[in-house]
Amino acid sequence: MLEAISLTCTRGDKTLFKELSFQLPEGQLLYLRGHNGAGKTTLLRAVCGLTLPRSGEIHWERQNIRDLGEEYHRHLHYLGHFNGLKDSLTGLENVRFLAAMHGDRIADAKISDAFYQMGVEHCQDLPVKVLSQGQKRRIALARLICSRAKFWILDEPFTALDSDAVALLLEVIRAHVEQGGMVLLTTHQEVALDRSQVNEIFLGKR
Amino acid sequence: MGINWFKYASPASFYPLAGRMIPWFVWAAVVLGAVGLYISFFVAPTDYKQGEGYRIIFVHVPASWMSMWIYFVMACWAMVGFVFRTRLSHMMAKSLAPTGALMAFLALWTGAFWGKPMWGTYWVWDARITSELVLLFLYLGYIALESSIEDADRAARASGLLAIVGVVNLPIIYFSVVWWNTLHQGASIRIDKGEVTMATSMLIGMLIMTLAFWAYSVAVSLVRVRSEILEREQNAEWVAEMFAREGGHSG
Amino acid sequence: MFSAFSTVLLRDLVLAVRNQADVLTTVFFFIIVVSLFPLGVGPQIETLRSIAAGVVWVAALLATMLSLGRMFLYDFLDGTLEQILLAPQPLAIVVLGKVAAHWLVSGVPLVLISPLLGLQFGLSGEAIGLLMLSLLLGTPVLSLVGAIGAALTLGLRAGGVLISLLVLPLFVPVLIFGSGVVEAANTPGGAGANFSILGAGLVLAVVFAPMATAAALRISMD
Numbered sequence: 001m002l003e004a005i006s007l008t009c010t011r012g013d014k015t016l017f018k019e020l021s022f023q024l025p026e027g028q029l030l031y032l033r034g035h036n037g038a039g040k041t042t043l044l045r046a047v048c049g050l051t052l053p054r055s056g057e058i059h060w061e062r063q064n065i066r067d068l069g070e071e072y073h074r075h076l077h078y079l080g081h082f083n084g085l086k087d088s089l090t091g092l093e094n095v096r097f098l099a100a101m102h103g104d105r106i107a108d109a110k111i112s113d114a115f116y117q118m119g120v121e122h123c124q125d126l127p128v129k130v131l132s133q134g135q136k137r138r139i140a141l142a143r144l145i146c147s148r149a150k151f152w153i154l155d156e157p158f159t160a161l162d163s164d165a166v167a168l169l170l171e172v173i174r175a176h177v178e179q180g181g182m183v184l185l186t187t188h189q190e191v192a193l194d195r196s197q198v199n200e201i202f203l204g205k206r
Numbered sequence: 207m208g209i210n211w212f213k214y215a216s217p218a219s220f221y222p223l224a225g226r227m228i229p230w231f232v233w234a235a236v237v238l239g240a241v242g243l244y245i246s247f248f249v250a251p252t253d254y255k256q257g258e259g260y261r262i263i264f265v266h267v268p269a270s271w272m273s274m275w276i277y278f279v280m281a282c283w284a285m286v287g288f289v290f291r292t293r294l295s296h297m298m299a300k301s302l303a304p305t306g307a308l309m310a311f312l313a314l315w316t317g318a319f320w321g322k323p324m325w326g327t328y329w330v331w332d333a334r335i336t337s338e339l340v341l342l343f344l345y346l347g348y349i350a351l352e353s354s355i356e357d358a359d360r361a362a363r364a365s366g367l368l369a370i371v372g373v374v375n376l377p378i379i380y381f382s383v384v385w386w387n388t389l390h391q392g393a394s395i396r397i398d399k400g401e402v403t404m405a406t407s408m409l410i411g412m413l414i415m416t417l418a419f420w421a422y423s424v425a426v427s428l429v430r431v432r433s434e435i436l437e438r439e440q441n442a443e444w445v446a447e448m449f450a451r452e453g454g455h456s457g
Numbered sequence: 458m459f460s461a462f463s464t465v466l467l468r469d470l471v472l473a474v475r476n477q478a479d480v481l482t483t484v485f486f487f488i489i490v491v492s493l494f495p496l497g498v499g500p501q502i503e504t505l506r507s508i509a510a511g512v513v514w515v516a517a518l519l520a521t522m523l524s525l526g527r528m529f530l531y532d533f534l535d536g537t538l539e540q541i542l543l544a545p546q547p548l549a550i551v552v553l554g555k556v557a558a559h560w561l562v563s564g565v566p567l568v569l570i571s572p573l574l575g576l577q578f579g580l581s582g583e584a585i586g587l588l589m590l591s592l593l594l595g596t597p598v599l600s601l602v603g604a605i606g607a608a609l610t611l612g613l614r615a616g617g618v619l620i621s622l623l624v625l626p627l628f629v630p631v632l633i634f635g636s637g638v639v640e641a642a643n644t645p646g647g648a649g650a651n652f653s654i655l656g657a658g659l660v661l662a663v664v665f666a667p668m669a670t671a672a673a674l675r676i677s678m679d
Contacts, residue, residue, distance in 0.1 A: 012357050013438060048543060051679050074545035082536020088475040100464045101544040340626045347623040354613045363676045364609050368623060371605060371669055375627050382630035389637060
């Protein structure tokens, strides 16, 4: 379970949000809503541990993530604005590298399956630089599918996706939550989940 | 001492405290400076080897000592800022840097003026002067990095880390330059106190000038940190209240 | 833990092979700088021989400073660095892998080419050997310490010039002890002390520089 306790974040000298607290238990999806510039990305990065909040704590399974250090990262998968893919590597090489960094031993066959599922199986052996934005995004999502992380932090994951891919991703997220995973998500899309599995935070002025 | 130091870690409470401290240090600098200069020009005897020109050490040596001391203090403040996550500590470090750089430059400049009458040249690759040059680069690097980063917190932490890395390297750098200098002893030029037979009055003069420089540095840094506080906290309530109370004049 | 080191190292080596332009620029810059000196100083072999070690070392320094900017920049720009920071691996180890790759790609070529340049400057075989060894010990330190500068200036517009200003003071000891080996060899003490110090510096740098670099990366990625 993830718990944020009295988080305050500033950007420059501007306070984005003050003393924000929330919980995200297993099997739940938390929508993060707010206008542009309200601090959604900052909050997501703070939960990842990338950004240091001005004050407040973030706890994973009742332990402060500052104390957990890199072990905390084993449980999460972050997909932000960037795809995290190297142009000169092939789709497969990219996913293999990132999986290895995450400490996951994922068989090539399973990676291929994920590529197939996201409709980019032909991109596996192509250098990423020749691919379109949509294809790169799909590869990043294929990586998400392969991930064993319980906690997904997704910042506008539907960007650059066509309607087929959107439907696919919605289903993937839904399945993840159903199986007891946790998702923290900024998006305008709606995932088909029961109201008991869904929660919402609104940042900034409505 | 019973003072809750953390109370003063808040810019709001440090601001007036600094304001009260500044006049004391300004006076100390003026008085000590006057006494020191008097001693250096009128009391200290003429050096039998170097004549009157040597008197520049009364500026050169204190400036050199202060340039190194300030860097050390700067790194300490950065350390405090990292450990306690107090923004004021980083602001203090940032405020010290320009004065430290000035001291380093002053040490180099006066060193040049010392060298000219003695050895007919403005620049000598003496170990201390060369280390001083490297120290000046360390200061300039700190200032450049701090001003290149827009987000004030990130700028403070990045430059703070640089200061700490620099202070750890400072002894190494100094040691290497001394080594290099002794290796090339062919042109054995050392602007060392040892070359000037030290009368007690000279030593006292130098110490007083050093204290004067120190008081000046503290005063100037406090002024700078106050202006830094105002700039960083401009949206805070206490700033608005203060200006309303004092009708626009800061204390 | 070691696998994180080797994973990153291998990836960076593969990337270097596929993007040779960067690598070759460093090497050519090194060669050009060294080769220009006789044109500026005059071809008298005695003069050249006395400045050879210094010139080669300064050129190595400049070439390294030039290559530092890209150590983390590309990863920063495409979001890979973000993912690396989010990996459950000790960041210092990952940094060590990147620095090792940087050294293999930018430092080792300099070591290997230095004999040719030494010949240009009339150095004896023994002097060339000493120079190579000093570069072998010194260039990793340049990469290790330079990484700190690269990490601190990540994403800044003034990046390239700023890195040079930041790391220059830190490079001074390496330059002094590295270039001093040739001259020291002619003294009664020999160059032993230089090498001991360079070696000690390398050990210290390997232990401490990655941690400082990791801290700098976290600050820059905040």
